[in-house]
Amino acid sequence: MTSIYLDHAATSPLRPAALEAMLPVLGAGYGNPSSAHAWGRRSRAALDEARASLAELLGARESEIVFTRGGTEADNVAVLGRWRAAEPGAVLVCSMVEHSAVARSMAAAADGGATLHHLPVDEQGVVRLEGLDELLAARPALVSVMWVNNETGVIQPIAELAQRCQSAGVVFHTDAVQALGKVNVRVDDVPVDLLSLSAHKIGGPRGTGALFIRKGTELSPLLHGGGQERGFRPGTEDVAGAMSFAAAAQAALAECSAEMNRLRTLRNHLEAGLMTLPGVRINGAGADRSPAISHFSFSDVPGELLIPALDRAGVAASSGSACASGARQPSRVLLAMGVEPPLAMQVARFSYGWSTTPEEVVDAARLISDMIERLRDLAGAGSVPASPALASSGAER
Amino acid sequence: MSSGKQTVLVAMSGGVDSSVAAALLVEQGHEVIGVTMKTFCYSENDAPSKTCCGLDGIMDARRVADRLAIPHYVFDVERDFTRDVIDDFVAEYAAGRTPNPCVRCNGNTKFRDLLKRGEMLGCEVIATGHYARMGRAPDGSPTLLRGLDRNKDQAYFLWGLPPAMLPSLRFPLGELTKPEVRARAREMELVTAEKPESQEICFVPDGDYVGFLRGRLGAEHPALSPGALVTTGGETVGEHDGYAGFTVGQRKGLGGGHGRRLYVIGSRPAQREVVIGSADELLRREFEIRELNWLAPPAGKGEQVEVQIRHRAAAVAARVTMAEPGKLGLALDEPLRAVTPGQSCVVFRGDLVLGGGRIAA
Numbered sequence: 001m002t003s004i005y006l007d008h009a010a011t012s013p014l015r016p017a018a019l020e021a022m023l024p025v026l027g028a029g030y031g032n033p034s035s036a037h038a039w040g041r042r043s044r045a046a047l048d049e050a051r052a053s054l055a056e057l058l059g060a061r062e063s064e065i066v067f068t069r070g071g072t073e074a075d076n077v078a079v080l081g082r083w084r085a086a087e088p089g090a091v092l093v094c095s096m097v098e099h100s101a102v103a104r105s106m107a108a109a110a111d112g113g114a115t116l117h118h119l120p121v122d123e124q125g126v127v128r129l130e131g132l133d134e135l136l137a138a139r140p141a142l143v144s145v146m147w148v149n150n151e152t153g154v155i156q157p158i159a160e161l162a163q164r165c166q167s168a169g170v171v172f173h174t175d176a177v178q179a180l181g182k183v184n185v186r187v188d189d190v191p192v193d194l195l196s197l198s199a200h201k202i203g204g205p206r207g208t209g210a211l212f213i214r215k216g217t218e219l220s221p222l223l224h225g226g227g228q229e230r231g232f233r234p235g236t237e238d239v240a241g242a243m244s245f246a247a248a249a250q251a252a253l254a255e256c257s258a259e260m261n262r263l264r265t266l267r268n269h270l271e272a273g274l275m276t277l278p279g280v281r282i283n284g285a286g287a288d289r290s291p292a293i294s295h296f297s298f299s300d301v302p303g304e305l306l307i308p309a310l311d312r313a314g315v316a317a318s319s320g321s322a323c324a325s326g327a328r329q330p331s332r333v334l335l336a337m338g339v340e341p342p343l344a345m346q347v348a349r350f351s352y353g354w355s356t357t358p359e360e361v362v363d364a365a366r367l368i369s370d371m372i373e374r375l376r377d378l379a380g381a382g383s384v385p386a387s388p389a390l391a392s393s394g395a396e397r
Numbered sequence: 398m399s400s401g402k403q404t405v406l407v408a409m410s411g412g413v414d415s416s417v418a419a420a421l422l423v424e425q426g427h428e429v430i431g432v433t434m435k436t437f438c439y440s441e442n443d444a445p446s447k448t449c450c451g452l453d454g455i456m457d458a459r460r461v462a463d464r465l466a467i468p469h470y471v472f473d474v475e476r477d478f479t480r481d482v483i484d485d486f487v488a489e490y491a492a493g494r495t496p497n498p499c500v501r502c503n504g505n506t507k508f509r510d511l512l513k514r515g516e517m518l519g520c521e522v523i524a525t526g527h528y529a530r531m532g533r534a535p536d537g538s539p540t541l542l543r544g545l546d547r548n549k550d551q552a553y554f555l556w557g558l559p560p561a562m563l564p565s566l567r568f569p570l571g572e573l574t575k576p577e578v579r580a581r582a583r584e585m586e587l588v589t590a591e592k593p594e595s596q597e598i599c600f601v602p603d604g605d606y607v608g609f610l611r612g613r614l615g616a617e618h619p620a621l622s623p624g625a626l627v628t629t630g631g632e633t634v635g636e637h638d639g640y641a642g643f644t645v646g647q648r649k650g651l652g653g654g655h656g657r658r659l660y661v662i663g664s665r666p667a668q669r670e671v672v673i674g675s676a677d678e679l680l681r682r683e684f685e686i687r688e689l690n691w692l693a694p695p696a697g698k699g700e701q702v703e704v705q706i707r708h709r710a711a712a713v714a715a716r717v718t719m720a721e722p723g724k725l726g727l728a729l730d731e732p733l734r735a736v737t738p739g740q741s742c743v744v745f746r747g748d749l750v751l752g753g754g755r756i757a758a
Contacts, residue, residue: 304473308468308518309517311468312430312468312519374517375517378513378516378517379517
């Protein structure tokens with residue numbers, strides 16, 4: 001039924017080059033990279049090539065790239081690895097709008113005795129740096145702020161944060177999962193110490209990610225085993241995933257600025273189209289944003305029906321704040337931005353990527369507008385009245 | 398009933414009945430959308446879920462939907478469910494009555510919510526896996542009928558549906574027996590085919606409703622505090638540990654040594670008393686029902702009807718002795734044991750559900 005895919009920030013379709021890079025490894029390219037025979041050497045060579053390629057794209061050294069099983073794992077290794085390398089009561093700092101992979105890792109450290117500080121955001125969702133010097137003076141074991149917010153697409157002032165942390169001698173981590181391929185992610189330009197990446201947000205495979213660990217950064221591993229990935233991700237390496245990730249990154253970064261201009265045009269078209277409706281707000285509109293994400297709040301619609309109704313209308317989108325069992329919670333990110341709870345639940349995120357076409361965006365703008373109007377009509381029309389007798393709560397009241 | 402292709406929203410609990418209901422609708426060529434209502438907070442119940450309302454239920458419903466190649470959505474109705482069903486459940490027990498939360502959920506939460514959401518997703522009708530049937534009155538208006546399988550018939554739980562909703566309802570299992578439903582589930586290789594029946598109240602998966610009430614009301618609440626066991630003659634013969642744990646007709650928990658078989662006859666919440674008596678004293682012939690809901694033209698005074706006073710009980714003949722707005726007096730042809738305040742009394746004429754109400758104290 002669904003025909004227009006606007007959920008690239010959840011998972012982008014696998015790029016042809018990423019599929020091609022993976023297939024030979026999955027087929028004839030077996031062998032354990034740790035084995036000292038021809039099969040092992042071939043696997044090792046492929047893994048080294050993938051690592052070198054990713055390192056070059058990021059401006060890192062090969063030895064600074066650790067492949068992980070995704071962005072969440074990279075975030076966990078960064079946050080909990082830093083905490084374990086420090087005192088149990090260490091101070092940890094993150095923003096109010098982190099992805100749950102960072103937010104919950106921080107919370108787990110806090111449960112274990114860490115002292116947690118949160119950097120607030122302004123009404124656009126941009127991290128406020130006023131209190132930063134004071135926090136840095138407390139010598140936190142880690143400051144972690146995401147590069148691009150996964151819900152709103154708002155870009156955080158990572159260069160400034162990284163520089164100020166560097167000056168203070170504090171380790172800085174950024175979750176760059178939504179930033180890679182959208183903004184210029186170069187660790188030789190920006191002095192971050194730790195940086196998390198995910199392959200499937202840029203057209204690579206699901207289940208593969210990476211953590212950049214700047215040389216000299218003290219970090220304790222979370223998993224224990226055979227010492228692969230410099231001990232930070234022991235276990236036999238996912239060679240196919242690494243190769244495919246590197247190929248996707250090549251493709252995504254080769255054309256980054258032209259592609260971002262293209263996506264910006266598409267995004268602006270969709271946003272302009274929906275803004276002709278009343279009661280629509282683009283969250284973070286006043287901030288510097290990734291051109292790959294639009295995040296809307298629609299007043300007077302039942303929030304929990306937005307995504308299913310869009311699915312029915314043929315547009316794949318996300319809300320970004322539902323748990324596995326479907327429990328509806330207002331978006332933490334929007335609450336931190338000061339958005340009122342109803343609007344923080346009446347949300348839809350549309351995200352664009354390499355396969356998005358102008359035709360799709362034109363169609364989507366129309367389908368989404370029609371759907372919002374229909375939902376509002378039905379919501380305003382009221383519903384079936386309760387059984388007269390059961391309308392009150394409790395007997396004889 | 399319309400036989401054309403329709404867009405149907407089907408409530409899928411993750412049990413075998415609603416799974417087969419969805420499958421039958423797909424087989425009939427309808428465009429089917431599955432939904433699971435998340436009614437209460439699973440995180441409060443970490444124990445592996447025995448009933449089909451748990452998180453496992455959501456996963457099973459999703460797997461069946463995947464197998465049927467239909468979309469499946471989860472809707473969180475926890476807030477409404479807590480307000481309309483759980484709060485009422487607790488208030489009724491606190492007042493010394495025995496509620497039917499499923500009736501309350503069907504009438505107030507589940508169906509209304511499904512219909513509203515269904516409309517928004519472009520559905521014309523909604524369906525569930527209840528064992529009940531839709532019929533037509535002579536004037537063409539839709540009626541609610543018992544399911545053909547008398548062992549499974551669930552019309553008792555559906556008397557509280559808003560009558561305006563009847564035209565939008567489908568019960569695909571109404572003509573089937575439970576063994577037939579299981580056989581269909583096996584044929585279609587649905588993952589829920591062998592799933593056991595859920596008998597408990599979905600938000601009390603361990604069946605310990607007194608424990609649940611303690612969590613909601615606090616252990617100090619009068620309904621959960623010790624009081625006197627008194628006979629119908631007014632004699633105190635022992636102590637009980639909270640009247641909320643006693644339902645009319647119950648024998649358990651009364652202790653021995655009374656010299657005769659004793660049953661709970663009722664309770665007096667204001668005095669914290671549980672009244673006990675002999676089997677004969679349990680018999681009642683006349684009673685009143687309130688909070689009426691009619692799904693067919695209301696029964697009038699003097700009319701002969703059949704009534705069912707609990708799930709799985711047989712319907713018995715009764716005469717309407719009083720009919721006022723919101724109140725109906727009933728006289729049974731033969732007295733019944735354990736006419737229980739708070740329970741639903743459903744009024745039938747044959748298979749036709751006329752309506753129902755709650756048994757008044």
